[in-house]
Amino acid sequence: MRKILKEPLLIFLLLAGSMFVLFQQASNDYQSDNAEIVVTEMQIKALSLGYEKVWQRSPNEKEVAGLIQNYIREEVLYREALAMGLDKGDSVVRRRLHQKMEFLSEDIASLDEPTEQELQAYLLANQEAYRQPARFSFRQVYLSVSKRGQSSQADAVALLAKLEKEDGNAATLGDSLMVNHQFNLATAQEIERVLGREFLQSLNETPTDNWQGPLSSGFGLHLVRIDKRIESEAPGLDDVRKQVVRDWGSEKRKQTNETLYNNLRKRYKVIVQDRSNNTKSESAAKLSFNETKK
Known part of the structure; x- marks a missing residue:
């Protein structure tokens, strides 16, 4: 007997027969309705x-006929799978149904068009997210500390005096550096990415329309002339309307999903089994609605 049970073909046939019986029983129960x-x-x-x-x-x-036959095949197998309970305990199916419920509520939310008052209120409540960054147009002349050593500061002072008198050839002065000599309306983030936070902090405190410095960076010293500074400002609705409408809609969909869930959630009594022997735990106090610990 043991030898027979070890035969792979026999085991396969037994499993196939069991599945067939199960399938037939489930199918017969399901077909009538x-x-x-x-x-x-x-x-x-x-x-x-x-x-x-x-x-x-x-x-x-011919292709339409094929599409119809494929649809019928899919529908037959789908119904039989439901009859056999193959959707139960399947995390992929659960996630997909979860998504479809949320898509349904999002479709409902998308029908709601925002008013001007709602968009203005949303912009005001999230003003920092839309604030236009400060921008700088400036020129810089670089001096290498590693190259000039102890004379770096003195060289910077002498070169600053020269630039204050005449800066027409400023781009040719100083030491070479693989960084632009001139920045046009660069944001604070762009400047920090290239020249570092220390340089940006000094730049924020630097007056405009004359040569200043030296300012330090990770590269060395810089003499700087800010030609234009645009301070950070909160935009009007017309300036960022598309972004506000998009973000308002996204927030609306989230709220609709949460409202739907909370309303559906109230239909259920949820019991969360406690793994410890304590009759009450900290997690029990955090459960919402009528959840209890068991």
Whole structure:
């Protein structure tokens, strides 16, 4: 007997037979209430439209017939899978159904168009997210500390005096550096990325319209002339309308999903089994609605 049970073919046949019996029983129980498949004209149009989106042309009669047969095959196997309970305990199916519920509520939320007052209120409540960054247009002349050593500061002072008198050839002065000599309306983030936070902090405190310095960076010393500074400012609604409408809609969908969940959640009594022997734990106090510990 043991030798027979060790035969792989026999084991396969036994498993296949068991699945067939289970399938037949589930199918028989399910068929009486769910034995009719109707392929509507609307569904055929939807199948044809899906084909057209993929292949950039309308399907011919033979292809439509194939689409219908594929749909029927899918529907038959889908119903039989439900009859066998194959959807139960499947995390992928659970996540997909979860997503479809949220998509449904988001579709409802998207029907709601914002008013001017709602957009203005949203912008005001989230003003910092839309604030325009400060911008600088400036020129810089670099002096290498590693190259000039102890004379770096004295060289910077002498070069600053020269630039104050005449700066027409400023781009040719100083030491070479793989950084632009001139920055045009660069944001604080862009300047920090290139020259570092220490340089940016000094730049924020530097007056405009004359040569100043030296300012320090990770590269060395810089003589700087700020030609234009645009301070950070909060924009008006017309300046950022597209972004505000998009973000308002996203927030609205989140709120709708949360409202839907909270309303549905109230239908259930949830019992969370406590893994410890304590009758009450800190986590129990944090459960919402009518959740209890067991």
